[in-house]
Amino acid sequence: MATSATIHAHAAPQGFIRKYIFSLDHKVIGLQYYFLALIAVFVGMFLSLLMRIHLIWPTAVLPLVGEIKPETYLSLLTMHGTIMVFFVLTTAPQSGFGNYFLPIQIGAPDMAFPVLNMLSFWTTFVAFVVMIAAFFVTGGAPLHGWTGYAPLSALTNTGPGEQLGADLWVTSIAVFCIASLMGALNFITTTLDLRAKGMTMMRMPLTCWAWFITAILGLLAFGVLLSAGILLLLDRNLGTSFYVPLVVVNGQVMAHKGGSPLLWQHLFWFFGHPEVYIAILPSMGVASQLLSTFSRKPIFGYRAMVYAIMAIGILGFVVWGHHMFMSGMSPYSAFAFSIMTMAIGVPSAIKTFNWLGTLHKSKIRFYAPMLFAVGFVSLFVSGGLSGPFLAQPVLDIPLHDTYFVVGHFHLIMGVASIFGIFGATYYWFPKMFGRMMNEGLGKLHFWLTFVGTYAIFMPMHYLGMAGHPRRYSQLTEVAYLHNLIPVQTFMTYAAFITIAAQFIFLINLFWSMFKGPKASDNPWEATTLEWTTATPPPHDNFGGHTPVVYHGPYEYGVPGAAKDYVMQTDPTPVTAH
């Protein structure tokens, strides 16, 4: 087990560079990841704003950007997707909050390998810089979609942005893979080896379980993405033909043959499907944490929740083919992937019912973090329910590559997962910064975002069923889409309001950091280990002593206890219940 002296054989660092730039402290590194994700999400949101404007005003000339040509629209959506999936959804919930709170919640003074941790952040940062650089090189950013399908992405003359821009894109992703693998290594070792005395695996908060399983998913998936990316770089630059069959581009026969575009799809989606579970599982852990804390009830069915997280993780590796139903695969393979995809609905449903069970007959404290947690459940159900539709190959035939898919993944990744991040921010802000965020602004932010995102993404299901393809730039040029333009217009106006609402969050975040009312050590009266220590936590997390754990993480409303909650480190025994 870990003791402070074992890992922290050095005093707190001095000097600005050691303290804030190349810090080895997991708390600083967690915040570095969080702020990187914050920058990335505003970049990604700006790109989506340009997309939304272009869809309903295709000929508009915008300040700074000029006119958005169809190929530029494709670059916008490529970079929007890539930045959001990698630098926001894979970074903030796992590397951001996970780095900050996993060690504290298990009673450790730091991560297992602090130097590796520091390197993993700065490698992620380099990956982000390389990605952004793609906008500024000749030809601009690539236009092949965040999914980067070959042979479009594997050749350099397939469009603007497909020369240096695409090379930077692939390189950025490859560097990101290495950074993620380093991070996953740290998370897994820390969870297995650094738990404090009494903190058994089945006493860990569900956030820790989520970070642990997510790290395992990342460990096994990012290696495959790395190989996919390296093969792509070879095809693009050294003339190999891993992905490129005999093709003709602009009337010219290319000097490639024998490659398989399907190889890219398999390699990418073998990574890509676990990736979306990497994006959602930490937010599920946060939701469990918040729902329990703010309803003053233990999470319903803790053990089932743990097994459900594991089941989602394992099943997530055998469903990648459902992204390829329209690729010409054998219907028998499609059947197998379809069954496994629908099987994931079972643990997901178990988790959903358990969240509802936690809320049932509880005394809810409706603070901002709780609103986002309940909102998460709502959005997870809304976004998740369209999944089984897409999981049927027969239904996927008309729905593939339509707005139905866009609505599905935005509701579940782009909103539900983000609500997990928001909820975690409002919840842990007092612990990280020693001050409370403004509750009124938090509630306003929640309601505007909740209603706004439903307004943006629910109509997309209708658009998809009506046959509206995704990634189309000029809607006015396609006759059968004319009747759907009013829906797009509505979605764009909803997007304006929702994006504006995020500035309320930004102002609240930075204002409260400096001027918010001072927070106590445990303002939410929560039970887990981070609330036992000072606000903000000292350098070694627990001020020189090692916590000892006596209880599970959700001892709320315990009969016979002095208060309506029992902290994990409270040595008072409670009667079995």
Add this chain to the structure above:
Amino acid sequence: MASLSSTVPVKLPETGQGGGVHPPAYGGGGDGGGGDGYPDYGQRLRRARLGLAIALAPIFMFFVSITSAYIVRQGLPTLDDKTNSYVHDWIPVQLPLGLLLVNTGLLAASSITAELSRRQITRQAALAPVKSIPGVSLGDERRLPWLYVTVLLGGGFLAGQWLAWQELATRGFYIATSASSSFVYLLTAAHGVHLAGGVLVLLYAATISLLNKPVEARRIVVDVTAWYWHFMFLLWVGIFALLWFAR
């Protein structure tokens, strides 16, 4: 029972050579680190080995994904535009078998010397406290520089792989010549990059011995790198077997 270990300022651990007598580094159960400020090297070693085991998983997945691409591509018929029919266009690469076997021998030898150096430094770390007892001598143990020999053999393997590439080029197989040649270069290069990383870490381990870092700390570096080295050897055997028997 609740017990809180007190904060102890940790002083830099002295090596076994000279200075005071230290208790064995690996005894005392889990709390060995808190009592006297001496870092628990046993725990650190276990943690480092755990970290390595976890790190080997994505490396394995990386090579598995390339291997599965190799196998499928080998059996994939492709369109021949001249005859407008599907043909199998897999051209077996003429591998320089002798040279590759020599390289394999070098790597096998380096694995043996890596293991010898791992055991050597394990003994040194175990005996370090004994040497500090006044009047006790272990005699002059023949200290062969197994670590340096491993670095040399590893470097020799990499040089041999470079020669193999040159031989392939002479035989007309470049990276983009055929699908099979692309995979040969890709697999050998990827393995070589990982092995080179191991060589650099071994060099680091060899050099820090000159910087008087405690032998227990050096042992951890050598131990973990030696296990990594064995994995790299087995990986090479797998790659070579694939490229030769499934050519």
